[in-house]
Amino acid sequence: MYLWNTDQWKFAKGNSIQTDFYITNCAASDFNRNGKLDLLVQGKNLTNDNGENIIAWYIGDHVSLTFEEYLPPSYGQVIIMDADGDLYPDLFGQIQISNETYSRVFWINKEGKFSLETALDINPNEKLFVKHSNAFADISGDWLIY
Numbered sequence: 001m002y003l004w005n006t007d008q009w010k011f012a013k014g015n016s017i018q019t020d021f022y023i024t025n026c027a028a029s030d031f032n033r034n035g036k037l038d039l040l041v042q043g044k045n046l047t048n049d050n051g052e053n054i055i056a057w058y059i060g061d062h063v064s065l066t067f068e069e070y071l072p073p074s075y076g077q078v079i080i081m082d083a084d085g086d087l088y089p090d091l092f093g094q095i096q097i098s099n100e101t102y103s104r105v106f107w108i109n110k111e112g113k114f115s116l117e118t119a120l121d122i123n124p125n126e127k128l129f130v131k132h133s134n135a136f137a138d139i140s141g142d143w144l145i146y
Helices: none
Strands: 002-005 010-013 021-029 037-044 052-060 065-077 079-081 090-096 104-109 113-117
Touching: 010 113, 021 052, 065 090, 065 104
Parallel strands: none
Antiparallel strands: 002 010, 021 037, 037 052, 052 065, 079 090, 090 104, 104 113
């Protein structure tokens, strides 16, 4: 894994992370707002793929990544967004409540600690698309995303 080295102003080889699950997605963001990129790693259980995505959060320090915690698992991959306007990256996704019931939730980030909050469920029995994509575009060139 390569990490950004601010002293050398380039990517440098960092430590590798070891997981006990199959990694399906990684997303970098400054989740604890300390000015250093952290890593959100999502994956599937190696022995029992029940559809849930494991979510592991690693804190970065420009040199290495240190495991912080497992977040409550999602059904499908989560989307990183600022749901409550506090400039901390939150997550949006879906969790499985029972065999056929799902709930759309936010993982709200309060100063580096995540808590689950239910989003408005229009139809709780409808699953979100497991394969999804999103993008941000800077239309005006001012480097701000609205």
